[in-house]
Structures are given as C-alpha cells and as structure tokens.
Amino acid sequence: MPLELDIALSHLLRRRRQTAISVLGVALGVGFFIGIASMMQGFQRYFIEKVIDVQPHIIVKDEFRAPALQPALLAYGEGAVEVFGLKPRDEVRGIRGGRAILASLREMPGLRVAPTHTAQALLRYGVKDVSVTVNGIEPALERRVTNLEKALIRGALDDLYTAGNGVILGIGVAQKAGVTVGDTLSVISPQGVVLKMKVVGIFSSGIVSMDNFEAYVLLKKAQILHNQPNVINRIRIRLDDIEQAETFARRLESRFGYRTESWQEASRNVLGIFVIQNGIMYSTVGAILIVACFGIFNVISTVVFEKARDIAILKSMGFAEADIRRVFIIEGLIAGLVGSVFGWLLGYAIVEFLASLRFPIEGFVRGEGFFLYRTSWHYAIGAAVATASAVFAAWLPARRAARLNPVDIVRGL
Amino acid sequence: MTETLALEARALTRVLPGPVPVTLVENATFAVRRGEMVAVTGPSGSGKSSLLYLLGLLDAPSAGQIWIEGSDVGGLSSDAQARLRLGRLGFVFQFHFLLEEFDVLANVMLPMRKLGRHRPAEMRARAEAILADFGLADQMRKYPGQLSGGQRQRVAVARALANDPAIVLADEPTGNLDSQNAHAMFDIFTRLAHEQNRALVVVTHEHDLAALADRRLQMSDGRVATT
Ligand SMILES: Nc1ncnc2c1ncn2[C@@H]1O[C@H](COP(=O)(O)OP(=O)(O)OP(=O)(O)O)[C@@H](O)[C@H]1O
Ligand SMILES: [Mg+2]
Numbered sequence: 001m002p003l004e005l006d007i008a009l010s011h012l013l014r015r016r017r018q019t020a021i022s023v024l025g026v027a028l029g030v031g032f033f034i035g036i037a038s039m040m041q042g043f044q045r046y047f048i049e050k051v052i053d054v055q056p057h058i059i060v061k062d063e064f065r066a067p068a069l070q071p072a073l074l075a076y077g078e079g080a081v082e083v084f085g086l087k088p089r090d091e092v093r094g095i096r097g098g099r100a101i102l103a104s105l106r107e108m109p110g111l112r113v114a115p116t117h118t119a120q121a122l123l124r125y126g127v128k129d130v131s132v133t134v135n136g137i138e139p140a141l142e143r144r145v146t147n148l149e150k151a152l153i154r155g156a157l158d159d160l161y162t163a164g165n166g167v168i169l170g171i172g173v174a175q176k177a178g179v180t181v182g183d184t185l186s187v188i189s190p191q192g193v194v195l196k197m198k199v200v201g202i203f204s205s206g207i208v209s210m211d212n213f214e215a216y217v218l219l220k221k222a223q224i225l226h227n228q229p230n231v232i233n234r235i236r237i238r239l240d241d242i243e244q245a246e247t248f249a250r251r252l253e254s255r256f257g258y259r260t261e262s263w264q265e266a267s268r269n270v271l272g273i274f275v276i277q278n279g280i281m282y283s284t285v286g287a288i289l290i291v292a293c294f295g296i297f298n299v300i301s302t303v304v305f306e307k308a309r310d311i312a313i314l315k316s317m318g319f320a321e322a323d324i325r326r327v328f329i330i331e332g333l334i335a336g337l338v339g340s341v342f343g344w345l346l347g348y349a350i351v352e353f354l355a356s357l358r359f360p361i362e363g364f365v366r367g368e369g370f371f372l373y374r375t376s377w378h379y380a381i382g383a384a385v386a387t388a389s390a391v392f393a394a395w396l397p398a399r400r401a402a403r404l405n406p407v408d409i410v411r412g413l
Numbered sequence: 414m415t416e417t418l419a420l421e422a423r424a425l426t427r428v429l430p431g432p433v434p435v436t437l438v439e440n441a442t443f444a445v446r447r448g449e450m451v452a453v454t455g456p457s458g459s460g461k462s463s464l465l466y467l468l469g470l471l472d473a474p475s476a477g478q479i480w481i482e483g484s485d486v487g488g489l490s491s492d493a494q495a496r497l498r499l500g501r502l503g504f505v506f507q508f509h510f511l512l513e514e515f516d517v518l519a520n521v522m523l524p525m526r527k528l529g530r531h532r533p534a535e536m537r538a539r540a541e542a543i544l545a546d547f548g549l550a551d552q553m554r555k556y557p558g559q560l561s562g563g564q565r566q567r568v569a570v571a572r573a574l575a576n577d578p579a580i581v582l583a584d585e586p587t588g589n590l591d592s593q594n595a596h597a598m599f600d601i602f603t604r605l606a607h608e609q610n611r612a613l614v615v616v617t618h619e620h621d622l623a624a625l626a627d628r629r630l631q632m633s634d635g636r637v638a639t640t
Contacts, residue, residue, distance in 0.1 A: 003523070003527055011514075014514060310512055313512065316504045318495050318502075318527060318528070318576075321491060321495075322492070323527070407466050410466075
C-alpha cells in the first residue's frame with residue numbers, strides 16, 4: 001500500500017464516527033442526485049418523446065411575429081417616427097399561397113408535410129359545452145407528420161373518411177363531454193356554423209394539453225365549419241432529424257415570412273419549467289454536497305490539529321510539503337469515493353423504490369407513477385462531483401498541514 | 414587528501430525577528446567528521462535545541478551556512494532539503510515521537526518506504542535487523558503505547574537509522590530515561606559513531622554522558638565554545 005494512503009487511512013480510522021458521518025453526507029448527496037435526476041430526466045425525456053411523436057416537429061402558422069412595417073416608418077426610417085397600438089396582421093384567408101408553399105416544401109429532402117386547418121370551436125352534447133381546438137386534417141397526409149394514429153385507443157384515422165361527419169376526440173375531451181364512440185354531438189364554430197358530428201375515435205397521447213383540448217376532423221369539414229373553404233392556416237412538418245427543428249424553423253420563417261414554430265417553441269412553457277426544475281434539483285443536491293463538504297473539512301481539520309505532532313515527525317523524517325498535503329487530500333478522496341459508493345447503493349434503492357410506486361399522475365403528461373430514466377451517467381456524474389467536492393474540502397486543511405513548521409510544533413510541547 | 418566533513422556550521426546565526434529580536438544561535442562555527450560523536454552541553458535556554466534544528470534543516474538560519482557532506486545546503490529548495498533529511502540525516506527528539514497507529518516495525522519502515530530505494534522484503538529485513546540490534550526483536554509487532562519509555566526511545570533511534578544516514582542528530586534523547594537506560598542509549602550512540610562510522614551530534618545536559626563523547630561543544634546564550 002502506498003505510504004501516504006496508509007497514513008491517511010490510519011487517521012480516518014482513528015476518527016471513525018466523524019469520518020462515517022461525513023461519508024454519510026456524501027452518500028446522501030450522491031444518492032439523492034441519482035434519485036432526483038432519474039425522476040426528473042425520466043419525466044422530461046418522456047414528455048419530449050411524446051411531444052415529438054404525436055405532434056409535428058414544425059408548424060407554419062398564418063401569423064406574423066411582428067407587425068408589418070408601417071408606411072410612415074418606411075418613409076422616415078431614421079426619423080423620430082413611432083407608431084403605437086399596432087397588431088400583427090390577422091390572416092382571415094389563412095396562409096396565402098399555401099399550395100405553393102406546400103409544393104416547395106415537398107421538394108425539400110428530409111421532411112414530410114401536411115396541410116391543416118386549426119381553429120377553436122365548441123362541442124355541445126346535451127347540456128355540456130366543451131371548448132376544443134379543431135384540427136382539420138387529411139388522414140393520409142397526417143399519418144406522415146405525426147404518430148397520432150398510435151395514440152388512438154378507439155377507432156382509426158381512416159374512420160374520418162368513412163363516417164360522413166366524423167370527429168376524433170382526445171380522451172379528456174370525451175370524458176368532459178361525457179361522450180364515447182358512436183355518440184353524435186354538435187360542433188359550433190365562432191362563425192356560427194353548427195355541424196352534427198359523430199365520434200369515430202378517441203386518442204390518448206399522454207400529453208394532457210392535447211388529450212384535454214384537441215379534436216380532429218377532415219380538413220374539408222373544418223373549412224366548412226369555419227366558413228373558410230379551401231383555406232389552410234397551418235402547415236405541419238415532420239423532420240427526419242429532430243435536432244434540426246429549431247434552425248429549420250428559422251430558415252422557413254425567413255423564407256416564407258409566416259410565424260414558424262419548432263416543437264421546442266411550441267412547448268416553450270413546459271421546457272422552461274424543466275429548466276427551473278433542473279435548477280432546483282441541482283441546488284438541492286448542491287446544498288447536500290456543501291453540507292457533506294463541511295463534514296469532510298471538519299474531520300480533516302480536526303485530524304490536522306490533532307496530528308500536528310505526527311506531521312512534525314513526518315516532516316523531520318523527510319516528508320516534503322507535497323507529501324504531507326497528499327496525505328490529507330487522500331483522506332478527502334477516500335471520504336468522497338467511499339461516500340460515492342454508498343451513494344450509488346442509496347441512489348439505486350431510491351430509484352427502485354420510486355419505480356415500485358403506482359399512482360395516477362396528471363400534470364403535463366398522464367401516467368401511472370413516476371417516469372424514471374436509468375443511466376450510468378447519473379452514477380458517474382454524482383460520484384465525480386462528490387469526489388471533486390470532497391477533495392476540494394480537504395484541500396484547505398491539507399495545505400495548512402503542509403505549511404506547518406515542525407519547529408513550532410516541537411517547541412510547543 | 415583531506416576527508417570530506419560530514420557536517421559543518423559556518424558562522425551560523427539564528428535570530429527570531431520581532432519588536433525585540435531574540436538571538437537563539439550566534440555565530441556558531443564547528444565541524445563534525447564521520448566516526449565522531451560530539452556532545453552539545455549547556456544550561457537550559459542556551460540554544461542547544463535551536464542549533465540542532467538548524468543542523469537538521471528543520472529551521473532556516475538567519476545568517477551563516479550549513480555544509481552537509483561537502484556542499485552548502487543553504488541554496489537548496491525545501492524539497493531538496495526534505496530529500497537530504499530523508500536520506501542523509503537522522504533526527505531523534507527528546508520525546509520518542511512515534512506514530513501511535515503504526516506498530517514498531519512499521520514505524521521503523523516509514524522512512525524507508527518514503528525513500529523507496531529498496532524492495533518491501535529488503536526494507537523489512539533491514540528494519541528487523543536494526544531492531545534486533547537494539548534488543549527489540551520481540552517487540553516488533555507491538556504498538557508504541559505498549560512499550561516502556563526506554564524501548565520507545567530505542568525505536569525512535571532505530572527509525573532515525575532506517576535509511577542509513579551519515580549524520581545522526583539527537584536532542585536530549587535520554588532526557589526522559591533513567592540513568593541505566595540513558596547509559597544504554599549512549600552505548601548505542603558510541604557504536605553508531607565508532608563502529609558504523611556515522612557523524613553524531615547529541616545534546617545532553619548530563620556531564621557523565623557528555624564525557625563519553627569524543628568532543629564537547631559548550632553552549633551559553635547562543636554561543637558555542639569548544640572544550
Ligand atoms: N518562539 C520563541 N520566541 C521567543 N523566544 C524563544 C522562542 N523559541 C525559543 N526561544 C528562546 O530561545 C532560547 C533557546 O532555546 P532552546 O530551546 O534552543 O534552548 P535549549 O538550550 O534547548 O534549552 P533546554 O535545555 O531547556 O532544552 C531560549 O531562551 C528560549 O526561551
Ligand atoms: Mg532543548
């Protein structure tokens with residue numbers, strides 16, 4: 001065994017209880033990190049996986065991000081002209097030249113497109129009113145841009161064709177309205193058109209905002225419902241490479257002018273909450289680790305104080321400053337490593353315990369218990385951070401030990 | 414041809430700085446050859462320990478030079494001085510100063526392991542040989558707390574000899590020993606000098622022990638006088 005390790009162990013074994021407590025602190029930090037990270041990342045990955053599965057990766061909308069430049073501003077660009085109260089233009093006619101845009105998108109490699117008409121409407125069944133977003137789709141094309149079909153728990157996409165006036169509802173919508181497949185309800189648009197439609201399918205995507213607020217009908221029916229024949233106001237796009245969504249959306253927007261949202265932008269609220277969640281997770285784990293570091297700092301400082309005489313002996317024997325420092329750094333390293341190993345066991349136990357819990361949850365997604373993501377990365381990161389912190393905590397007392405003057409100690413006795 | 418001196422002090426001075434500077438050692442000049450035992454005597458507070466710390470490179474002189482085996486050590490880095498302490502110097506304190514968590518054999522092997530010049534089996538054999546030589550053959554697996562004062566001090570000397578140093582410095586090694594143990598300790602020192610050809614500097618305030626040395630340095634108020 002290396003000499004410095006031998007001496008370090010003798011010090012830690014002498015202060016067993018204090019050492020055990022600081023090791024426990026590290027273990028708690030690592031264990032909770034593994035547990036919380038698995039839970040949060042599990043949830044986040046599940047959400048994103050669902051979103052990019054059942055929603056298009058990019059949507060071109062019949063909206064503009066900024067109000068159009070006003071003639072006054074165009075004329076006096078440099079001057080003191082400011083125009084207030086402008087609203088971005090509302091396109092009652094949907095996406096102008098939609099067919100041409102669709103055609104040029106179809107030319108591009110690595111993506112598939114589908115036209116849709118999306119607008120708000122009211123479902124009325126008996127005395128119940130439920131407001132929904134009605135998506136008018138072309139089932140054959142929709143199948144190419146989302147995996148909505150996979151989320152269907154009753155019926156099929158093609159039933160929209162066969163039933164005269166078919167509608168597919170999210171499971172939350174169906175429950176709120178109290179309808180099931182085969183029931184006929186009224187769909188009322190803001191334009192005052194009322195259509196009698198028959199429920200031909202129910203989907204459960206797991207994404208609460210979809211399941212509780214969306215309905216799908218044939219594109220033609222949506223256009224009739226909103227009194228906008230032949231209008232499309234959304235172009236839905238699916239990419240082969242999901243990573244390209246944001247950059248591609250920006251390219252399309254600058255090319256066609258219409259507001260173009262990547263799935264990240266569409267889910268910005270939720271993704272923003274993820275950032276906060278992660279921040280809370282890292283601060284919690286960081287706080288535990290800081291406490292653990294105080295523990296380590298404390299034991300090693302005590303040992304340095306208690307073992308000042310031994311340090312003087314070692315120095316007089318021929319140990320250099322770096323050798324003394326190494327002894328105490330090794331002590332921090334041991335506390336960090338041993339704590340990490342116990343933390344792994346604890347983390348594993350936490351994850352398996354969470355996995356065993358069964359209960360209904362409904363937040364951004366619906367599920368039966370926690371979504372857990374198990375990866376050895378959590379173990380590696382937890383141990384690396386904990387060990388680095390432990391070594392850092394050992395550094396200060398180690399440096400003090402290395403600088404002790406043996407003569408001062410010997411004279412002091 | 415002149416033989417290289419093991420240890421040499423040239424106008425060695427140590428002053429503690431402060432509002433009222435304290436002179437611990439003043440202008441000490443002397444030399445010690447291998448095979449020679451020198452006793453340092455003097456009243457309490459005369460600077461004997463201070464001189465020995467300087468010679469042992471545990472403290473830095475304010476002025477003057479220390480030469481070890483023919484070279485000035487003043488300009489050496491602290492790491493290089495640590496290596497000299499490890500390989501060429503052996504230091505014995507008044508109190509035994511053993512590591513309590515290590516048994517006798519492990520204590521003696523500490524400097525050898527630090528130096529790392531020999532294989533573990535050789536280090537062990539060598540440590541056992543030194544301890545046996547000091548009559549500690551059956552104490553090797555005991556811990557310092559289980560030994561008598563005289564035994565502990567012999568272990569401390571054994572440890573100082575671990576790396577076969579040319580120079581052994583001992584600060585009142587018999588201060589805590591009864592007269593029988595003290596004489597046994599001095600017999601050992603005489604052998605180290607005369608049989609093993611080392612240079613020994615031993616601080617003592619006991620005159621009958623100092624009388625056993627080849628030469629005596631008398632200290633008073635930080636000054637060294639040869640008697
Ligand atoms: N840190 C210090 N501050 C002030 N004076 C000091 C300090 N250290 C030592 N001294 C003084 O230096 C002088 C020499 O001390 P030193 O320990 O070398 O004496 P000594 O000859 O070894 O005495 P003893 O026989 O009692 O061990 C003493 O007068 C002591 O009081
Ligand atoms: Mg003294």
